[in-house]
Amino acid sequence: MNRYILPLVAFIILAGFLAAGLKLDPREIPSPLIDKPAPAFSVPTLFDETQSIGTEVLKGQVWLLNVWASWCVACRQEHPLLNELAGQNLLTIVGLNYKDERDDAKQWLGELGNPYTVIAHDLKGNVGIDFGVYGVPESFLIDKNGQIRFKQIGPFTPDDINKKLIPLVKTLQAES
């Protein structure tokens, strides 16, 4: 009897590890920027080239930086959720238009609606590199002190927004 138990136990342990492995998403690489100050940037806004927007201006409020592009398919899927979130007036939503042409981006927003308070235009993707963006969409939640507190990799789902993002935003709003 004993000689069967050992292989069985070994098999169960192995199966357990493999099952856990199936649930991991290798595309989700933890960001080293969590709980670190958001990288400083200052780039022209999408709608007005003469105006610039950056980390410094946004200090003192809780804001979401959503990285998107008109060429990004998953952004299209996420977009209605951002529109809905914007309607709740909970926080400032800043867009980072990543490696995109101005006209394409504007047309895209004209079609799908604009949830952003302000949009930074990152034509070369340099701001993206500073934030460690490797896939679009990505979102960063930044607190009043300018620290990144949460990063969403890939499009938000309704559950992500209602169960993770909104409660966290409320906590952060309450912080001084």
Place this chain on the structure above:
Amino acid sequence: MLAQFRRFTLLLLSLLLLILPLSLFAGIEDHKFESAEREALYVRLTKELRCLVCQNQNLADSNADLAKDLRQKAYEMVTDGKSHAEITEYMIARYGDFVMYSPPMKKTTYLLWIGPFVFLLLAILTLFYFLRRKPSTKDDQPLSEAELEQARRLLRKD
């Protein structure tokens, strides 16, 4: 005759193009360096850094947009005179340890580095355990009378 020969040569050349490995075209930005040493550093970096989009390729092999951008960034930093440590630090600060093909040895990666050797050691110990275990002596016992009778019966059957 000449026209035929020309056509044949053209066909041969086009066929030759087909066997050119596609990887030749990956990462071929034309970069100029001050010295061979700087160039060697750039080449080393593009081999050590991972493309985060196509995770099993390094920057040198990948054609992804992000890989191009990161190659450009690495090139700029190399020509600015930054050291290997400075550039890898820059990348790790933004993308995490995963950006390095060989992750640094630290608390969170001990298991990753040492794990395979632990498993190897366990396997060797198990092997020795089974090899050295005395063979069961049960089979060496003389057969009992009942067993002998059973054997005889089976033999008689033929």
